Amino acid sequence: MAGKSLWGELPKGEEAGRSPKSILQEQALLLSNSPPRDLVGKVSTTRNEYGGIEHELLIIAPFLNNYEVGIVRAVHGALTYPVTVYDLTAGDVKTGEYPTEQVFENVLEKIFTSKNARSIISSLRSQSPKKPGGLAQQLGPPS
């Protein structure tokens, strides 16, 4: 016979809001879907030696033999916030610790729109066969 639950009403997780991982995954998907859909956003999650959970947002260029470039790393413990952010485009620089999803999104926006990130994306797209006047356009649609 099952005993009486001492857990009370268990939280469903909605109260905690969106996790850093889900925010990064959304951004990865938005990048993948952005025209001309030549780059792929990916989030890689690992557990570090000190028990922290690390999420890295990477950009993959399939036309460069799947060349990968790290954009941002977000690290947190069992609680998803505060989350510590490292800007990989600036050479793995810690930007700070952010207590809420709103401020986390703010710092992500700052990194994604930074000169470094723009320059990386622009440099990758300049080598894409899908760029205007690129190989794919020169060859035309497959017959």
Added chain:
Amino acid sequence: MVGQVGSNDTKFMFWNICNQSIGQLVGAASKQYNLDLILLAECEDSESIRLELNQSTERPFIHRREAAGRVDVFSRFPLGSIAILGDYGRTSFFHLQHPIGKDVLIAAVHLPSKLHMQDQDQTLNCTRLIERVNHFEARLGHKRTIVVGDFNINPFEHGLIAAECFHASLSRRVAQRGTRVVQGNEYTFFYNPMWAHFGDRGTGPPGTYFHSASSSTNIYWNMFDQVLIRPDLLDQFEDQSVQIITKIDGTDLANQEGRPVISDHFPIVFALNLMEG
């Protein structure tokens, strides 16, 4: 010349040039040591370096670096022989496909300085890095890997010796065991030949980087610039090929006290015999 190097060996140089305009010296080093692959950290003007390298040579250098890279590569191998696999803040992964020899995975690093990162974070960084090494080794299907660069930690620190990190042994014989099991997990060794160059009994300076601090523990000379070699490449590597360079074509890279002056790091050179056979 690089000590005990065969004519078919692939000669490498790594140098943190500290944003100095020293293309002429890099060019002179390429001739003096007959270099095939040059990796430069803190290189601001790669174009002038490429031009200097390619003055009066029949084997021109090709420059490789993506926008996100922190280490510039100048290669004498044919176009397409060097593929950049990934850039992750302070580490870049290259795949060198020797035209008639063994292919090699090269991780080029310029890890954060102790001025900007605590010891624990430096160690953590190394665990991250080794996971990427393992990832690319699995992708390429071999463990012929070197990790080279400015680690900003010494060969005796956790980031270099711990099994979960680089697991880099000071002994070739130990590294040749291949792997070691620690608490149920198997870790592949690296061999770190730089230990033999520490202190005054080596053939070169006591380290690659000098730093005087007021803290009670101060070893003054650090071996931040290193090359680590996987056991699967040890048959292709002679310890004697490793040198810390203090003079290029008559120009001293050290002051009267023997400390680096042109850059705050000395360059290192080494060789691998990648020819099949």
